[in-house]
Amino acid sequence: MHKGAGANHWFIPDGYIPEKSSGELTSHESVCVLNRSSEDAQLTFTIFFEDREPLENILVTVPARRTSHVRTSSLERDGARIPVGVPYAIEVQSDIPVVVQYSRLDATQAANALMSVVAYPIA
Amino acid sequence: MHKGAGANHWFIPDGYIPEKSSGELTSHESVCVLNRSSEDAQLTFTIFFEDREPLENILVTVPARRTSHVRTSSLERDGARIPVGVPYAIEVQSDIPVVVQYSRLDATQAANALMSVVAYPIA
Amino acid sequence: MHKGAGANHWFIPDGYIPEKSSGELTSHESVCVLNRSSEDAQLTFTIFFEDREPLENILVTVPARRTSHVRTSSLERDGARIPVGVPYAIEVQSDIPVVVQYSRLDATQAANALMSVVAYPIA
Amino acid sequence: MHKGAGANHWFIPDGYIPEKSSGELTSHESVCVLNRSSEDAQLTFTIFFEDREPLENILVTVPARRTSHVRTSSLERDGARIPVGVPYAIEVQSDIPVVVQYSRLDATQAANALMSVVAYPIA
Numbered sequence: 453m454h455k456g457a458g459a460n461h462w463f464i465p466d467g468y469i470p471e472k473s474s475g476e477l478t479s480h481e482s483v484c485v486l487n488r489s490s491e492d493a494q495l496t497f498t499i500f501f502e503d504r505e506p507l508e509n510i511l512v513t514v515p516a517r518r519t520s521h522v523r524t525s526s527l528e529r530d531g532a533r534i535p536v537g538v539p540y541a542i543e544v545q546s547d548i549p550v551v552v553q554y555s556r557l558d559a560t561q562a563a564n565a566l567m568s569v570v571a572y573p574i575a
Numbered sequence: 576m577h578k579g580a581g582a583n584h585w586f587i588p589d590g591y592i593p594e595k596s597s598g599e600l601t602s603h604e605s606v607c608v609l610n611r612s613s614e615d616a617q618l619t620f621t622i623f624f625e626d627r628e629p630l631e632n633i634l635v636t637v638p639a640r641r642t643s644h645v646r647t648s649s650l651e652r653d654g655a656r657i658p659v660g661v662p663y664a665i666e667v668q669s670d671i672p673v674v675v676q677y678s679r680l681d682a683t684q685a686a687n688a689l690m691s692v693v694a695y696p697i698a
Numbered sequence: 699m700h701k702g703a704g705a706n707h708w709f710i711p712d713g714y715i716p717e718k719s720s721g722e723l724t725s726h727e728s729v730c731v732l733n734r735s736s737e738d739a740q741l742t743f744t745i746f747f748e749d750r751e752p753l754e755n756i757l758v759t760v761p762a763r764r765t766s767h768v769r770t771s772s773l774e775r776d777g778a779r780i781p782v783g784v785p786y787a788i789e790v791q792s793d794i795p796v797v798v799q800y801s802r803l804d805a806t807q808a809a810n811a812l813m814s815v816v817a818y819p820i821a
Numbered sequence: 822m823h824k825g826a827g828a829n830h831w832f833i834p835d836g837y838i839p840e841k842s843s844g845e846l847t848s849h850e851s852v853c854v855l856n857r858s859s860e861d862a863q864l865t866f867t868i869f870f871e872d873r874e875p876l877e878n879i880l881v882t883v884p885a886r887r888t889s890h891v892r893t894s895s896l897e898r899d900g901a902r903i904p905v906g907v908p909y910a911i912e913v914q915s916d917i918p919v920v921v922q923y924s925r926l927d928a929t930q931a932a933n934a935l936m937s938v939v940a941y942p943i944a
Contacts, residue, residue: 463674466691484712539605539644567691567813569815570816588888663888688812688932692938692939697827703832764870764871810927
């Protein structure tokens with residue numbers, strides 16, 4: 453049996469899905485989750501906006517001893533998705549400890565630009 | 576009622592507003608704040624420079640259950656703003672816990688470049 | 699004698715070796731380790747995937763008072779390596795405290811893109 | 822009187838001064854330090870390499886209530902400097918608490934690439 457590692461609650465204040473892509477790569481964001489334990493992790497995402505109510509209770513499973521690089525454009529609840537070109541923020545809650553990193557590839561201008569942060573954990 | 580999360584005091588040592596933009600995007604920096612609590616957050620920014628006194632007491636409100644992606648070029652007190660092309664640093668104090676991330680898009684050279692960090696929190 | 703500093707256990711959820719390079723630089727990732735102690739550090743890497751069992755027990759030594767910038771494409775055990783173009787995650791365990799940072803240069807599109815994070819430590 | 826904030830001891834495992842610049846900007850790295858206290862901070866840098874002894878005891882002062890964005894190419898002791906094109910790592914010790922962030926602009930390929938991390942602190 454492998455123990456879980458990380459934290460149960462993570463935050464990413466700077467979310468943004470670029471509107472455009474040019475060149476060979478497609479603009480996208482990934483929430484990269486590592487579940488090093490022998491149990492599956494049940495994740496709940498909340499999406500916060502600047503000017504409207506949060507989008508709550510988006511569920512994602514990360515299998516035991518696996519990583520999942522979740523495209524934010526794939527997150528969906530009752531047909532509601534994160535709009536492109538809008539600033540937002542992400543909260544991730546997990547039933548067991550996991551580690552969360554956020555990366556964005558912006559290919560708006562043919563030359564790709566990349567950014568990444570380890571999300572902010574709370575106990 | 577939703578509880579606040581994060582810390583009340585954050586630091587970003589590497590601030591810099593690029594002087595130029597070319598191509599489709601505009602060079603800018605954002606201080607991205609997430610307030611996940613059910614109360615509004617009152618923020619106070621202090622801007623530190625290499626060669627002059629700090630610019631103090633810049634006030635910003637982040638509403639309850641919202642994120643705010645604050646452009647540093649919009650920060651202002653009594654007409655004083657952060658000059659472009661000058662190294663500076665940012666301190667953010669909040670009356671309730673929030674999470675702070677800093678991102679910069681540099682479009683000086685037509686191809687955009689991106690960097691991001693979660694700010695450094697103290698208790 | 700110099701004391702070690704850092705942590706014994708680190709995680710990097712967003713690993714990815716780009717498939718292509720163009721222009722002057724080659725796409726690559728580095729796991730950058732600093733061993734500031736007067737003893738050598740023995741590291742064990744585990745690589746996690748989205749859809750298959752982890753690749754375990756890859757051993758690396760970082761000499762006393764040295765840094766090592768380990769190319770992920772060089773990690774190997776019994777002939778097994780990390781495939782290119784596949785999302786994965788990295789766990790690093792060390793017998794003494796070290797500090798770990800992860801950086802990626804993506805040169806897919808002639809213009810290079812760069813990202814970096816300090817890995818996530820646990821005690 | 823303003824209190825210091827941050828930590829007295831910081832690490833940056835991934836240091837690298839690019840050999841070339843093209844386009845409008847010059848490749849460089851900055852160690853960005855914020856001293857929010859009312860006293861000057863006395864910093865000592867140690868530079869670690871992959872294949873030779875560390876370069877020790879490089880001294881830098883950051884004045885009270887100021888930030889300093891230190892170019893790594895300016896660090897020098899008895900004429901010894903950090904060579905370009907060589908992987909290295911940075912340790913920063915301070916007599917009072919400060920906050921340290923590291924950023925690199927790589928302009929090797931005309932299009933600029935940017936990365937940044939908050940350094941790893943120990944108590």
